[in-house]
Structure formats: C-alpha cells, structure tokens
Amino acid sequence: MNQDGVPATTVQGALFAGLPNETVGALLDAASLRQTTQGIALFHQGDPPNDLLQVVSGMVKMTQIGGDGAQTTLRVMGPGELVGCVAVFQQFPYPATATTLEDTVLLSWRAASFFELLKQHPAIYDNVLRIIGTRAREMVQRVVEVSAKRAEQRIAIALLRLAAQTGVEMEDGAEVGLPITRNDLAEMAAATYFTVSRTLSKWQQRGIVKSGRRRIVIASVNKLTAIAEGHES
C-alpha cells in the first residue's frame, strides 16, 4: 500500500492515532483501496461482516430499513471514520446498509486479516476500543434526541451535524458540503420530508437558512443552535 502512493504520514483517522510507524505500515500493507462513485451500496443490512472499511475521502451514510419499509439514517460518516466496525469485531451481520453519498475512496480490510493484525499489534486494540466506545456514546445521544425532542429540533440538530461534518464556508454562511434532499434530511431527523420542507421554508423566512434544490446554506448557526437546544423564539 505504501508504494501505491499513500505515504504513511498522510494517514489519518482514529484507527491510526498514536500508533508507531511500523504498526501503521502493517495496517496499510494489509489494506486494499476501494473506489466507488456516488450512490453505491458498500454492503447491505444483514450481510455477513466480511470487510472493515475506513473512509479516506467522500461520505457514506448508514441506513436501516425496518420491517414496515421505513428508512432510518443512523449516521453519516466522513474521512477517517470506520464503517462497519462494530459488526466486524462482533461478527454480527451488518445492522444497516452503507451507501456512498458522493464519489468515495475507502481502505478495506478483510475481517480475518484484520484480526490477524490485531493479534500481532495489540496497540490497535486501544484505538478500536475508543472508536467503538465513541460510537456507543453517539448512539446514546441519538436515543435521547429522538425520544425527547420535537421534529424542528431534530431537524436543526441533523443540519448542524451535517454542516460540522461537511460544511464549507460561504460569504453568506456555511453550506452543507454535499447534495442533500429534503428526504435525506427527513431520514436523519426521524421526520417526513413534508415536515422538513415546511420547517426549512419557515427558517428561510426568518433568515436562518437559505435552501434550494439539494442545497442548504445555514445563514445563522447561532439561531439554528438555539432552536436545536430548545430555546425557541
């Protein structure tokens, strides 16, 4: 891998944090590169967890589809994040489907070879533990949000999170850095796209956001944060 043009010094992500160069090298040697276009499913909910993936560039969303057909987006993952890590370590079927939101490059390890690496380089354990622990805390956070907050707040939270992950500064605010439909946002916020549309319209009138087709600019992060926290007007 190193000779593939990915020098170790540019490697980023919680998996590699604080590891000696030798271990980083071993990880990279065992990985393969995977490139995809937008809209590709990296794996499907229910598949056996054969591959551990790390986003190098691009974005991936994790969605679960319930028995009744309702889609829930669990999270959106960007560069440096591990996709499918809990499933791989626990050898459970992937609980959700991973879909690319744009052209995406990934590092990929076969589960078996990753376990091999873990055995040889126990230092990786710490990072894995940290990553999974962080994942657990994030999900706890989401449970509370969905349980206790109203749709408008959840939409604000989802938008702010997206902006933090992908936002690009504009002269008139922060624009979400990838094309996003009302429906995408609805799945992230546990609402319908009707409600999302109405909410964005209302915010636009108040000058909090500017939105177009597949495009949202946050004009006032402060006001949106206030809404997210329940300090409603």
Next chain:
Amino acid sequence: MNQDGVPATTVQGALFAGLPNETVGALLDAASLRQTTQGIALFHQGDPPNDLLQVVSGMVKMTQIGGDGAQTTLRVMGPGELVGCVAVFQQFPYPATATTLEDTVLLSWRAASFFELLKQHPAIYDNVLRIIGTRAREMVQRVVEVSAKRAEQRIAIALLRLAAQTGVEMEDGAEVGLPITRNDLAEMAAATYFTVSRTLSKWQQRGIVKSGRRRIVIASVNKLTAIAEGHES
C-alpha cells in the same frame, strides 16, 4: 474478595467470560462489594467516571434527563451487566444517572485500578470490547425503534424486554419481576404515563396483559410480540 464468600466459580457476567481462573481472581481481588437498597443513585449524570460497576444481584436503570427536564430511560441492567463501562473506559462523564430499582449488590472497581488490571491481564480487553460493542448495537436498535415505531409498539417492546430480563413464570403468564409504575414504563418507551395507562387498559380488555398497581403480567407473549412487530389487529 474470594475469601469474602464469593467463590470464583459462581462469578458470572460477560466481563469474566472465558478468562483463566487466575485473571478472574485478580479481578475479584481488586473489586469491592457495594450493597444498596432500592431507589439509590449509584452515580449521577455528569459525574466523573470514577467507578466501574457490575451488577451481582438486583436491577439498575440508566436514565438521562434532558435540558427541559424530560427523563429518558436508556436501559435497565441486571446481574452480570457492567454499569458505566463506556464512560469509564473513555474517561467521559457518565452520560446518565444509574438508579437501583430494588435492593442491589454490585462489584465495584476504581477506574485507575481497573486500568491497572487491564494492563496486566490483556485477556480482559476482549471481553470489554465485546461488551461495549454489544452496547453500541443495542443503542442502534433503540434509535431505530424510537424513530420508526409508534407508541403502542414501543410500549410492547419495553414490556417484552423487561419480561425477558426479570420475568418470572406464573400460571397465567409471565410477570415482570419487579415493581414497575406506569411512569417507569413510559420513560422506557418514550411516551407519557397517560398513554401507557390507556394502552395497558386496552390490552387488558383484549386479554393480552393483566396489570395492577406496580405490577404487570403478560398473559400472551405471542400477541404482545405481534404488536411489537407491527402486526396489529
């Protein structure tokens, strides 16, 4: 600890699974016993994560209280389960408050001494990783439930989960094994106790449950499961 009357062979819980006797002994030696009555807070949301706890007997519930005062019960934990494990391993403030639901006995490790043990007995890592990974998967599950299901389904799910954790067989069904108020159930199901009361009344009329003051018996697990899965009448 061994000499305190808790022979290693009776130790249970995912933390000890598969460990050599020597390691189990070291864990027990480093632990202290903690006994509490019902209704005691073991730690509070926001406290520094000083102690790792394992339930030996009894039940503990984890609740988070939001800025607006709304309580959400994240989960109920029984014998063998680790309370506060993610917070301790990540050294983050406890995200929720742990309260005993009945008289409870716990094993307790100070965070520092547990990390010491981890270093000396790396085999524990595997178990910790497994426990936290399982926690993460459970929380993902909950996100989907709360996002996509209706109140009646969530109540059914909460009841079935409680029965699985604490249920005792009766001649007329499975009784939830601890006193539980409508309000408790409401916090678990992200609903109000009014809705819980109405729902239980309806189910009682249909012969699915029998409920009294702080007491619920599931007369038909099958029917309740059908409701939980959305196969409504």
Next chain:
DNA sequence: CGTCACCTTGATGGATATCAAAAACCGTGG
C-alpha cells in the same frame, strides 16, 4: 381512616403524518 402515591378516564389541543396537487428545477435530447 386519612393521606399519599399511583392509576384511570375523559376532553381538548397541538404537532406531525398523510393525502393530493401543483410548481420549480434540472438534465437531456432534439
């Protein structure tokens, strides 16, 4: 037997989903 905690039930309202229809937008192929 009074008091407190818990539970039930009804009436009402608000938030949000659902249904319906049309408008805006965008890429594409003529």
Next chain:
DNA sequence: CCACGGTTTTTGATATCCATCAAGGTGACG
C-alpha cells in the same frame, strides 16, 4: 435554444396520534 420528463420541492387540506390538562378513583400503609 427550447421542449420534455422526471425528480424534487412546496403548499394546502385533512386525519391521526399522542401529549396535555382536569378530575376523580383506587389501593397501600402508617
């Protein structure tokens, strides 16, 4: 450049779920 077709978005009307408010009932326990 323009017309077309599909996707996305908006907006309105309505229905539904569930929270909220209000009032009283019921059981446990000192």
